[in-house]
Amino acid sequence: MIQKIELANGVRIMTESIPTVRSVSIGIWVGTGSRFEEKQENGISHFLEHMFFKGTASRSASEIAESFDRIGGQVNAFTSKEYTCYYAKVLDQHASYAVDVLQDMFFNSVFDEAELMKEKNVVFEEIKMVDDTPDDIVHDLLSEATYGKHSLGLPILGTVETLTAFNGDSLRGYMDRYYTGDYVVISIAGNITEELIETVKETFAKIKPTTYSLDMQKPLFLSDTVVRKKETEQAHVCLGYPGLPVGDENVYALVLLNNLLGGSMSSRLFQEIREERGLCYSVFSYHSSYQDSGMLTVYAGTAQQQLDELLKAVHETTHHLAEKGMTEKELSNGKEQLKGNLMLSLESTNSRMSRNGKNELLLRHHRTLDDMVDEINAVSLENVNSLAKKILVEKPAVSLINSTGELPNTLQ
Numbered sequence: 001m002i003q004k005i006e007l008a009n010g011v012r013i014m015t016e017s018i019p020t021v022r023s024v025s026i027g028i029w030v031g032t033g034s035r036f037e038e039k040q041e042n043g044i045s046h047f048l049e050h051m052f053f054k055g056t057a058s059r060s061a062s063e064i065a066e067s068f069d070r071i072g073g074q075v076n077a078f079t080s081k082e083y084t085c086y087y088a089k090v091l092d093q094h095a096s097y098a099v100d101v102l103q104d105m106f107f108n109s110v111f112d113e114a115e116l117m118k119e120k121n122v123v124f125e126e127i128k129m130v131d132d133t134p135d136d137i138v139h140d141l142l143s144e145a146t147y148g149k150h151s152l153g154l155p156i157l158g159t160v161e162t163l164t165a166f167n168g169d170s171l172r173g174y175m176d177r178y179y180t181g182d183y184v185v186i187s188i189a190g191n192i193t194e195e196l197i198e199t200v201k202e203t204f205a206k207i208k209p210t211t212y213s214l215d216m217q218k219p220l221f222l223s224d225t226v227v228r229k230k231e232t233e234q235a236h237v238c239l240g241y242p243g244l245p246v247g248d249e250n251v252y253a254l255v256l257l258n259n260l261l262g263g264s265m266s267s268r269l270f271q272e273i274r275e276e277r278g279l280c281y282s283v284f285s286y287h288s289s290y291q292d293s294g295m296l297t298v299y300a301g302t303a304q305q306q307l308d309e310l311l312k313a314v315h316e317t318t319h320h321l322a323e324k325g326m327t328e329k330e331l332s333n334g335k336e337q338l339k340g341n342l343m344l345s346l347e348s349t350n351s352r353m354s355r356n357g358k359n360e361l362l363l364r365h366h367r368t369l370d371d372m373v374d375e376i377n378a379v380s381l382e383n384v385n386s387l388a389k390k391i392l393v394e395k396p397a398v399s400l401i402n403s404t405g406e407l408p409n410t411l412q
Helices: 044-051 061-069 092-108 113-131 134-147 160-164 168-178 194-204 251-262 268-276 304-324 328-345 349-362 369-378 381-391
Strands: 002-006 012-017 023-030 074-079 084-091 184-190 225-229 234-242 283-289 294-303 397-402
Touching: 012 194, 012 349, 023 092, 023 349, 044 074, 044 084, 044 113, 044 168, 061 074, 061 092, 074 092, 084 092, 084 349, 092 194, 113 134, 113 160, 134 225, 134 234, 134 294, 134 397, 184 194, 184 349, 234 304, 251 268, 251 283, 251 294, 251 304, 251 328, 251 369, 251 381, 268 283, 268 294, 268 304, 294 304, 304 381, 328 369, 328 381
Parallel strands: 012 184, 225 397
Antiparallel strands: 002 012, 023 084, 023 184, 074 084, 234 294, 234 397, 283 294
């Protein structure tokens, strides 16, 4: 059963007790990411995430790493466009210790200047690694083609120029704005004790109340094209179509549409473009939801001389789906696959922690598994097919990386 505790400072604590397991997953969710950064501080959310692991007043960076290794636990973090999460998964007997280390990182990171310089070099290398991986960077370029100068179009990692300017004061100033009560959710799932919950309540009551409002302007969906020339064996292309925001009533219909389009091995794109035509090794689609918008993305990589043929095949597949729609059999199969994936994922305490934290942060409401199954079952063929007609006939945004830096005939 999911329970919510709201502290006087605005912090929300989500707990889900699962007494039949021996693990506990704990996540500190913060409602800020690259979307809420000023242009000159692009990448600061991600860099701050790195610096939380670089030492506190009482623990060095190596001691933080060792603290989880020696109890057989896992600790990590990630930054997205709209939120950041610091999390750990440990045996239930070590849950209080894990909370102590995570809270120490949250409240007492020192941002030592020597560690700052070293970690900047680490992130510089991370940026270079992504730049050297065309099937990664092409997705960032699609955000630029879709959202332009809006903050959703900025890279999560930032740039070498913005990263160079960061210092301890800028990190602390960013935390003063966003690492505050209303923007923080603590999510815990697993074999939880009342003592652990009381410890978490007492610990995170120290967070300052929020005094700064998020500046969230809904982006326009641009259908621009961004091309980058790069010496590479393959051409890498992404097509972006308008999607749906988090919590939209039609989101399950779009999940089913995406799954049929390119979300699985039995999908239309995979079967037509890889299995039937042999045009590529990798082709898939996925949907990204934000608080007020979304994007359905199609990715494929192929030899430069096959790019026109591949794009024509993608166009034929998307337009056939828009015009003819999904079949009853495909809808039934898709629902069973979606329900199966959902139920299997919830066997993990980490997945339950993540679901509860993200739902509370972005939606402030929670559905039971039965509720979600009912909503999936309620999706009709008309729901999915009307979405396909609405979305897949739109002119997509395009990002392309190839060795010529030129657009193929299909995109001109």
